[in-house]
Amino acid sequence: MANDMSSTIDLAVAAIRGADPARFGDPTPCPEFTVAALIDHMASGMLLAERSAKREVHAWDPDSSPVLGGVDEKDWAQACAAQAAATAAAWDDPAAWEGDTHMAQTPMPAAMIGSLMTAEFALHAWDLAVATGQPLDVTPEIGQAVLDGVTPVAQMGRDGGWFGAEVPVPDGASAWERALAASGRDPARA
Template identity: 80%
Template structure:
């Protein structure tokens, strides 16, 4: 199982654990309720699948291509199906090679894979925190996420999709440092 599949599994676990009764609750992402975050995660999975399969499509950030019209009680099932398709697409070693597109933006495929691997883990944490779940991230996967976040952290802060880096004590794990670099406080529960 590749690292993206592992972070997709984290995301699906958090989505399955999110009670639809909490869909209007806030999340650590100031722009997202629980429902909006799950929709964003599902849409990101489709975007990542398209990248791996070299599908170039315009992207409407206000659309809901995976969960639009799906009853909240069925969201976990719909997300799991999309997650399986995304994981299968990135399981092909060729998906990581050459150039691909993030919607219509050309980028190195490996960069897209790294960004989305980190994205799925970070948003799994956001959702887990918002819905009172525990998210267990193995040390080696925490390092993979940190490796994905580190090179883009300043660009993320400049672009507004990461918050200011959160100071941590010495000895913080790679996962905690990844959260911190992306503007998330790993001590938040």
């Protein structure tokens, strides 16, 4: 599980590094996010995940920019990479996956948070890659890990508005394509 988390963090960082700041105002597949807002959301999610792994309870303001606030846009990739390394290191500890912890102030099983964030990093890496015209190389193992993270929360995500309507995929679609589709993303956009 820690390897999957680390791999999806690597996908996210690669997509962030490949995003030209000249495109930060461009739209993304997430209607509420420009490229810049998506990168900020990804960086904030990495900090939130690190705090969860470390059993830290924090009030969370979704309108704040705790990682990138005050950082020049040309330095965002480096700031994100530093936060990503801290997040990966925190989840690399097997104890991070055991028992209960908090997502911000909400108590949850640690393994559930780890699985959700593993999926979150990969899905938003795809969003960013699509928005900025980058390739995204997702292995079958990562695709399965993301599908495993998305499937249990897909309906809740649709009901809560953080996933779109499920997109139909053909028989034989890969686990990654099914994960994208379950989260309301059209795999054909890649």
